[in-house]
Amino acid sequence: FESKRMRSHASLYVPTLEAARKQQLSLLSDLQEAVAQNQLRQFLQPKVSALDGSLRGVEALVRWQHPVRGWLPPNEFVPFAEHTGRIRQITQWMLERAVRTLSTWHAQGLQLSLAVNVSTLDLQDPGLVGRVASLLKEAELPAHLLHLELTESGLMAAGPEPIQVMHSLHELGVKLSIDDFGTGQSSLAYLQMLPVHELKIDRSFVDGVNFDARRQELLGSIVKLGHSLRLTVTAEGVETEAEMAILRNAGCDLVQGYLVAKPMDTPAFEQWREQYRPAASG
Numbered sequence: 282f283e284s285k286r287m288r289s290h291a292s293l294y295v296p297t298l299e300a301a302r303k304q305q306l307s308l309l310s311d312l313q314e315a316v317a318q319n320q321l322r323q324f325l326q327p328k329v330s331a332l333d334g335s336l337r338g339v340e341a342l343v344r345w346q347h348p349v350r351g352w353l354p355p356n357e358f359v360p361f362a363e364h365t366g367r368i369r370q371i372t373q374w375m376l377e378r379a380v381r382t383l384s385t386w387h388a389q390g391l392q393l394s395l396a397v398n399v400s401t402l403d404l405q406d407p408g409l410v411g412r413v414a415s416l417l418k419e420a421e422l423p424a425h426l427l428h429l430e431l432t433e434s435g436l437m438a439a440g441p442e443p444i445q446v447m448h449s450l451h452e453l454g455v456k457l458s459i460d461d462f463g464t465g466q467s468s469l470a471y472l473q474m475l476p477v478h479e480l481k482i483d484r485s486f487v488d489g490v491n492f493d494a495r496r497q498e499l500l501g502s503i504v505k506l507g508h509s510l511r512l513t514v515t516a517e518g519v520e521t522e523a524e525m526a527i528l529r530n531a532g533c534d535l536v537q538g539y540l541v542a543k544p545m546d547t548p549a550f551e552q553w554r555e556q557y558r559p560a561a562s563g
């Protein structure tokens with residue numbers, strides 16, 4: 282009985298695996314075209330002051346407008362792009378796009394920063410620093426307007442090599458942030474030597490924090506930790522006024538989340554920005 286059941290399972294699963302493999306292969310060749318055919322898009326999400334709601338910066342998030350599969354979120358292709366080495370082209374596209382947006386803002390007299398998410402694989406790319414430098418130079422942009430976000434877990438997995446690249450970027454004047462903080466098990470000793478200016482608390486610490494006193498204390502401790510390292514502390518994924526109030530009381534500097542705005546395509550963001558009036562805080 283057992284072997285029959287297993288066989289029937291096998292005959293059910295083999296075509297599924299085959300189909301999955303085919304889909305991955307086609308995604309790989311599609312990914313090669315995504316950049317060439319200009320199918321990537323820059324979405325923008327604001328970061329605002331927890332205290333008064335004023336706009337303090339913006340994060341760029343990649344989207345792929347796939348010709349057949351429609352809009353794809355980064356989770357559906359960024360990990361894959363990292364495995365296959367395609368991530369560098371995506372990063373380069375996002376950096377060029379970000380610098381173009383920053384140039385527009387700069388020309389309008391707006392001192393608004395824009396953060397690009399980079400993979401730790403990018404930090405192993407010896408050409409990255411030079412390309413960032415030349416993009417900024419060509420655009421005649423102050424380097425401090427460009428921010429790069431690196432996930433804590435990626436940094437921990439990468440070992441010590443990326444730190445040198447981070448120092449080079451820091452020397453250029455580019456600002457660095459630790460993304461998804463709290464999920465990557467970094468040590469205080471490690472954190473202390475990173476040339477970063479911002480710590481972004483992962484949204485898992487924020488979600489529903491108002492329902493749990495212990496989690497509220499934990500969140501407060503993370504904010505204090507960030508401040509003792511002299512970092513700007515930003516909370517991700519703020520969805521409710523109750524979460525916002527707790528973050529404000531904890532002394533969190535900046536917040537991001539659906540409560541303020543979802544990520545939007547660039548024209549929609551510009552509209553949002555022109556209409557945005559911070560709500561007076563309590």
Ligand code: C2E
Nearest residue numbers: 342343354355356359375398399400518519520538539544
């Ligand atoms: P992340 O950098 O931590 O970005 C925050 C993610 O949370 C975004 O998802 C954003 O849309 C989502 N988010 C923002 N506010 C809220 C909220 O209030 N509630 C909820 N539930 N979600 C919220 P997204 O755009 O799907 O990106 C997922 C991850 O993919 C990013 O996490 C980042 O690690 C990665 N990523 C995005 N763009 C790029 C890129 O250009 N390059 C690389 N290497 N990674 C990217």
Ligand code: MG
Nearest residue numbers: 340398430460
């Ligand atoms: Mg990010």
Ligand code: MG
Nearest residue numbers: 460461483517
């Ligand atoms: Mg994050």
Ligand code: MG
Nearest residue numbers: 488489520521
């Ligand atoms: Mg929630």
